[in-house]
Amino acid sequence: MEPALDVHRLHFAFTVTFHYIFPQLTMGLALLLVYLKTKALRTNNEHYNRAARFWGRIFGINFAVGVVTGIPLEFQFGTNWAAFSRAAGGVIGQTLAMEGVFSFFLESSFLGLFLFGEKKLGRIGHWWSAFLVWLGSWLSGYFIVATNAWMQYPTGHRVDSHGQIELASFWALLLNKWVLWQYAHTMLGAMQTGCFVMAAVGAFYLLTKRHESYGRTFVKGGVLVGAVAAILQLFPTGDAQGKLIADNQPVTLAAMEGLFETQRGAPLVILGQPDVQKRRLDNPLQIPSMLSFLTYQQWTANVRGLDAFPQDQWPDMIALLYYSYHVMVGLGTIFIAVMVLAALMLWLRKLYDSRVMLWALMLCVPLPYIANTAGWMTAELGRQPWLIYGLMRTAHGVSPRVGAGNAWFTLIGFMGLYTVLGILWLFLVYREIEDGPEPDDSLHSEPAIAVAAD
Amino acid sequence: MGTIWFCLVAIMITVYVLLDGFDLGAGAIHLLVAKTDAERRQVLASVGPVWDGNEVWLIAGGGTLYFAFPALYAGGFSGFYLPLMIVLWLLILRGTSIEFRNHIISRVWDPFWDFLFCVSSLLLAIFFGAALANVVRGVPLDASGYFFEPLWTDFRLGEQTGILDWYTILVSVLALLVLVMHGALWVRMKTTGPVNKRSAKLAANSWWGVLILTAAVTAITFGIQPQVKENFITWPWGFVFPLLAVAGIAGVRFELVKRDERKAFFASCAYLTGMLTSVVFGLYPLVLPARNPVYSLTVANAKAADYGLKVGAVWWTIGILLATGYFTYVYRSFGGKVVVAKDQTYH
Numbered sequence: 001m002e003p004a005l006d007v008h009r010l011h012f013a014f015t016v017t018f019h020y021i022f023p024q025l026t027m028g029l030a031l032l033l034v035y036l037k038t039k040a041l042r043t044n045n046e047h048y049n050r051a052a053r054f055w056g057r058i059f060g061i062n063f064a065v066g067v068v069t070g071i072p073l074e075f076q077f078g079t080n081w082a083a084f085s086r087a088a089g090g091v092i093g094q095t096l097a098m099e100g101v102f103s104f105f106l107e108s109s110f111l112g113l114f115l116f117g118e119k120k121l122g123r124i125g126h127w128w129s130a131f132l133v134w135l136g137s138w139l140s141g142y143f144i145v146a147t148n149a150w151m152q153y154p155t156g157h158r159v160d161s162h163g164q165i166e167l168a169s170f171w172a173l174l175l176n177k178w179v180l181w182q183y184a185h186t187m188l189g190a191m192q193t194g195c196f197v198m199a200a201v202g203a204f205y206l207l208t209k210r211h212e213s214y215g216r217t218f219v220k221g222g223v224l225v226g227a228v229a230a231i232l233q234l235f236p237t238g239d240a241q242g243k244l245i246a247d248n249q250p251v252t253l254a255a256m257e258g259l260f261e262t263q264r265g266a267p268l269v270i271l272g273q274p275d276v277q278k279r280r281l282d283n284p285l286q287i288p289s290m291l292s293f294l295t296y297q298q299w300t301a302n303v304r305g306l307d308a309f310p311q312d313q314w315p316d317m318i319a320l321l322y323y324s325y326h327v328m329v330g331l332g333t334i335f336i337a338v339m340v341l342a343a344l345m346l347w348l349r350k351l352y353d354s355r356v357m358l359w360a361l362m363l364c365v366p367l368p369y370i371a372n373t374a375g376w377m378t379a380e381l382g383r384q385p386w387l388i389y390g391l392m393r394t395a396h397g398v399s400p401r402v403g404a405g406n407a408w409f410t411l412i413g414f415m416g417l418y419t420v421l422g423i424l425w426l427f428l429v430y431r432e433i434e435d436g437p438e439p440d441d442s443l444h445s446e447p448a449i450a451v452a453a454d
Numbered sequence: 455m456g457t458i459w460f461c462l463v464a465i466m467i468t469v470y471v472l473l474d475g476f477d478l479g480a481g482a483i484h485l486l487v488a489k490t491d492a493e494r495r496q497v498l499a500s501v502g503p504v505w506d507g508n509e510v511w512l513i514a515g516g517g518t519l520y521f522a523f524p525a526l527y528a529g530g531f532s533g534f535y536l537p538l539m540i541v542l543w544l545l546i547l548r549g550t551s552i553e554f555r556n557h558i559i560s561r562v563w564d565p566f567w568d569f570l571f572c573v574s575s576l577l578l579a580i581f582f583g584a585a586l587a588n589v590v591r592g593v594p595l596d597a598s599g600y601f602f603e604p605l606w607t608d609f610r611l612g613e614q615t616g617i618l619d620w621y622t623i624l625v626s627v628l629a630l631l632v633l634v635m636h637g638a639l640w641v642r643m644k645t646t647g648p649v650n651k652r653s654a655k656l657a658a659n660s661w662w663g664v665l666i667l668t669a670a671v672t673a674i675t676f677g678i679q680p681q682v683k684e685n686f687i688t689w690p691w692g693f694v695f696p697l698l699a700v701a702g703i704a705g706v707r708f709e710l711v712k713r714d715e716r717k718a719f720f721a722s723c724a725y726l727t728g729m730l731t732s733v734v735f736g737l738y739p740l741v742l743p744a745r746n747p748v749y750s751l752t753v754a755n756a757k758a759a760d761y762g763l764k765v766g767a768v769w770w771t772i773g774i775l776l777a778t779g780y781f782t783y784v785y786r787s788f789g790g791k792v793v794v795a796k797d798q799t800y801h
Contacts, residue, residue, distance in 0.1 A: 060553070061553065061554075061557070064506075064549060064550065064553035064554075065550070067506060067509075067549060068545060068546040068549040068550060069546065070513075071509075071512075071513060071542060071545055071546075072539075072542045072546075074513060074516055074517060074520075075516065075531065075538055075542060077520065077527075077531075078520070078527045078528055078530070078531025078532060079531045079532055079534075079535050079538055079539065080532070080535075082528035082529065082531065082532035082600065083528065084528075085520065085524055085527050085528040085531075086524055086525050086527075086528035086529070086599070087524075088524075089520050089521060089523075089524025089525075089527055089528065089758065090521060090524050090758030090759055090762045091521075091762070092521075093517060093518075093520035093521025093522070093524060093527070093758070094521045094762060094765070094766060096517045096520055096521070097514065097517030097518045097520060097521050097766070097770075098517075098769060098773070099517065100510060100513045100514030100515075100516070100517040100518070101514050101517070101518075101769070101770060101773030101774065101777065102769075102773050102776070104510040104513055104514060105507065105510055105514065105773075105776070105777035105780055105781075106776070106777075106780060108506045108507040108509075108510050109507050109777075109780035109781065109783070109784045110780070111506070112503035112504065112506065112507065112784055112788075113503075113784060113787060115503075116502070116503045116788070117503075117787055117788075120787060121787075160759070164759070166758070166759035166761065166762065167758075167759065167761055167762035167765070168761065170762075170765040399528075399532035399535070399600075400532075400598065400600055401532055401533065401600045401601065401602035402532050402535050402602065406535055406536060409536075410535075410536075410539040413539065413543060414543075417543060417546060417547075421546070421550065424550070424554060428554065428557050428558075431557070431558070
């Protein structure tokens with residue numbers, strides 16, 4: 001493998017992983033903001049408006065970092081992956097351009113109004129601005145996932161005599177069967193991040209006995225929405241994704257599960273370390289026949305292992321892929337346990353007084369971020385060695401004239417810049433949480449920053 | 455179909471320059487026209503609610519370029535690797551300095567972001583100017599459809615060009631002056647008091663530089679890119695574009711004297727539109743000229759297949775109409791002069 005290729009891969013992996021810390025929270029929070037604004041409208045209680053303003057401030061900081069770290073991703077398709085862009089730009093450029101035209105304009109316009117225009121817009125108008133920010137951010141997610149889905153499962157295209165990949169069916173690209181499940185799964189992941197963050201801040205307030213009325217609102221909203229999302233994450237969306245992979249990327253499934261040998265009644269691996277050289281799993285902890293059942297609904301079904309495929313078709317980082325997948329699934333299971341238990345205690349009116357459960361909710365806050373990252377690593381490492389599955393190998397997509405030296409230069413630059421950005425983001429979000437929402441008994445409640453007047 | 459998309463991309467780039475141009479310009483003059491905290495918050499408030507939406511025109515324009523002219527996106531972006539990455543870093547620094555500044559009031563916090571906002575805006579104006587000049591001058595493309603330009607070579611216009619040479623630097627300076635003028639006219643329109651007065655003065659001063667450099671760069675460009683002369687001779691109606699620029703620049707002066715702040719800003723918009731459309735008209739059908747004309751990327755050899763372009767024309771039209779609607783609404787909502795609270799006390 002050429003060294004330049006590795007640097008370009010690391011370049012994209014690093015910038016996209018860092019970027020996705022932010023949109024997963026904005027997409028999740030956008031929905032919760034609509035929830036709070038709806039509550040405010042229906043109960044006519046100013047408490048919910050203040051709560052929405054508090055989360056709006058955190059949303060704003062998060063959104064800004066998301067925007068500035070998102071622009072490099074679109075550019076990198078051209079700068080670092082020029083051969084890929086040249087061949088497939090006519091197809092994936094469609095969805096990327098649609099993201100800009102349909103979602104970013106909507107999102108950025110109405111976020112400005114949501115953050116700065118509450119007084120001017122009035123109650124109903126402000127609800128609409130929250131709703132349109134949510135719509136914009138979720139549409140944006142759709143176009144991005146549709147782009148990725150096409151790379152996972154190319155459809156609606158045709159390859160011309162020069163090797164150019166052309167769009168042949170717009171609707172096949174947009175309504176790819178892969179995108180529908182992948183989108184639902186991705187959005188539920190973002191919802192869980194939003195819910196865990198909101199519940200954790202609520203738990204923090206309740207445990208430290210500050211802003212307690214808000215603490216209860218945040219814990220309740222986070223847990224109710226989060227419990228539903230956690231369950232749907234596993235079934236049906238996770239399950240359906242698994243079946244799509246089994247049908248269309250069987251070698252990926254084998255690598256994810258650490259299944260080296262083809263077998264009837266294949267076991268489901270819970271723990272164990274894959275040794276790719278010796279083609280075996282060390283220290284395995286397995287549930288017999290479970291993988292066969294989950295994949296084909298038959299305990300004795302035959303599941304193809306890595307040995308069924310030529311080695312040049314194997315994903316090139318099997319161990320990392322295996323761990324990413326297991327971390328995602330393991331954490332997803334923990335989320336169901338925590339959220340369902342919390343929801344149950346909420347129903348029994350015991351949650352707000354249970355220090356153990358509040359501590360658990362507070363400490364869970366980094367986990368959905370890790371699970372979302374691990375999920376994307378599973379999708380992207382699982383697609384290897386292909387850039388476009390079955391059509392173009394990753395090694396053939398890289399920019400032919402951009403050497404390792406220049407790629408390292410910019411990668412190091414991004415690493416430095418993003419380290420500073422990450423620290424500032426944590427610092428500012430923590431300050432907002434420290435300051436908290438405006439007290440419930442405050443006489444005027446106005447948007448914190450009013451910039452424009454007639 | 456290719457020509458239609460050539461025009462649509464040109465429109466998106468023009469709108470981007472008009473809109474993000476004023477907030478870049480506002481950033482570039484930030485430290486000059488605003489001295490106290492309240493004055494600086496005036497400048498920031500004049501761009502605060504809209505800068506992000508303005509920048510979306512860059513992202514949407516980039517995406518449109520990507521699917522309409524994939525070979526241009528691939529060849530151009532990988533060839534301009536280093537300057538584009540630097541532009542990305544500057545965009546990151548600028549965006550965060552606008553958004554982070556007002557979260558903390560401290561003698562070490564906001565002056566730092568003010569400085570960063572100013573410097574990153576200034577450098578972006580320079581880099582955008584250099585990028586445009588590189589496209590006009592032509593790049594060392596070869597038969598593969600790729601090239602790679604270092605930041606500079608010998609500053610001459612030879613075969614192996616760098617991003618910066620005497621011509622591109624000259625255009626960079628013009629770009630900076632133009633955006634300073636454009637930004638100053640915007641800030642003047644949106645503010646009151648000392649900031650308003652300083653901006654008016656700055657706009658009037660930079661106007662002379664813009665005038666002189668516009669004349670010089672135009673004359674030099676005719677010598678450097680033969681396609682420009684050819685196009686204006688073949689289609690003389692194309693002179694409406696440079697005429698618009700001339701009318702715009704004259705209008706700026708006229709309105710500066712007459713003191714109509716809105717009209718002066720719109721005259722500056724007309725000037726910018728005239729300049730950019732002149733360049734685009736002069737380059738057609740080239741989308742990225744090569745130093746060796748044989749290898750130039752043109753509308754015909756860089757465009758995507760027709761089916762995709764036709765479908766794109768449908769959704770693009772719908773999407774841009776919607777976006778125009780949002781922008782009209784947002785700019786109306788934040789119309790008029792900005793009002794900010796008095797100087798905040800430091801802790």
